[in-house]
Amino acid sequence: EPEVTQTPSHQVTQMGQEVILRCVPISNHLYFYWYRQILGQKVEFLVSFYNNEISEKSEIFDDQFSVERPDGSNFTLKIRSTKLEDSAMYFCASSETGIRAFFGQGTRLTVV
Amino acid sequence: DAKTTQPPSMDCAEGRAANLPCNHSTISGNEYVYWYRQIHSQGPQYIIHGLKNNETNEMASLIITEDRKSSTLILPHATLRDTAVYYCIVRARWDSGGSNYKLTFGKGTLLTVNP
Numbered sequence: 001e002p003e004v005t006q007t008p009s010h011q012v013t014q015m016g017q018e019v020i021l022r023c024v025p026i027s028n029h030l031y032f033y034w035y036r037q038i039l040g041q042k043v044e045f046l047v048s049f050y051n052n053e054i055s056e057k058s059e060i061f062d063d064q065f066s067v068e069r070p071d072g073s074n075f076t077l078k079i080r081s082t083k084l085e086d087s088a089m090y091f092c093a094s095s096e097t098g099i100r101a102f103f104g105q106g107t108r109l110t111v112v
Numbered sequence: 113d114a115k116t117t118q119p120p121s122m123d124c125a126e127g128r129a130a131n132l133p134c135n136h137s138t139i140s141g142n143e144y145v146y147w148y149r150q151i152h153s154q155g156p157q158y159i160i161h162g163l164k165n166n167e168t169n170e171m172a173s174l175i176i177t178e179d180r181k182s183s184t185l186i187l188p189h190a191t192l193r194d195t196a197v198y199y200c201i202v203r204a205r206w207d208s209g210g211s212n213y214k215l216t217f218g219k220g221t222l223l224t225v226n227p
Binding site for chain 2: 004033106
């Protein structure tokens with residue numbers, strides 16, 4: 001079965017630093033998403049991306065966050081100035097039609 | 113999207129059927145019932161979805177009551193690898209307009225399959 005690939009699997013960064021989380025969605029998919037899960041809490045929607053633009057974002061997705069699809073294969077999430085509370089698992093997902101989402105294995109972000 | 117209610121945890125013996133209930137009493141006519149699961153902090157995995165008819169695939173069966181206010185996910189022969197958090201999610205139809213197909217996760221049911 002095709003997979004969504006996320007790199008790195010674990011990232012440690014200092015507070016205030018910028019981080020870029022990378023995702024390679026499944027090749028023929030058109031809808032892309034980022035979710036996050038703080039340890040012990042629910043999986044939370046961050047942003048959806050379709051047709052080269054953000055289609056919806058949550059309250060969590062403030063000006064510190066941005067997404068980009070720099071080429072035909074990658075989908076990135078940038079956090080400009082990380083805070084301790086940004087420590088979480090970040091999941092990328094993609095979908096061909098929007099009906100069924102495929103999730104990556106996640107990037108564990110630790111802000112120290 | 114409508115709210116769902118699931119028991120926080122359930123146990124099941126290996127090889128037996130696991131029946132996971134979900135209440136979604138405020139579901140509307142244009143909303144589907146989805147089930148995903150998450151194995152030990154891995155990425156969520158799609159299991160099945162349905163509107164009003166019962167559905168079956170290679171992973172599970174989904175039984176939706178006639179009034180659509182509740183559903184049951186059935187894993188016919190649970191294995192140890194099925195130990196996971198199972199999420200029941202209600203989501204608007206993708207052709208209903210205005211939907212961006214996001215998933216709203218609750219706390220789910222932790223299913224523990226015991227040997």
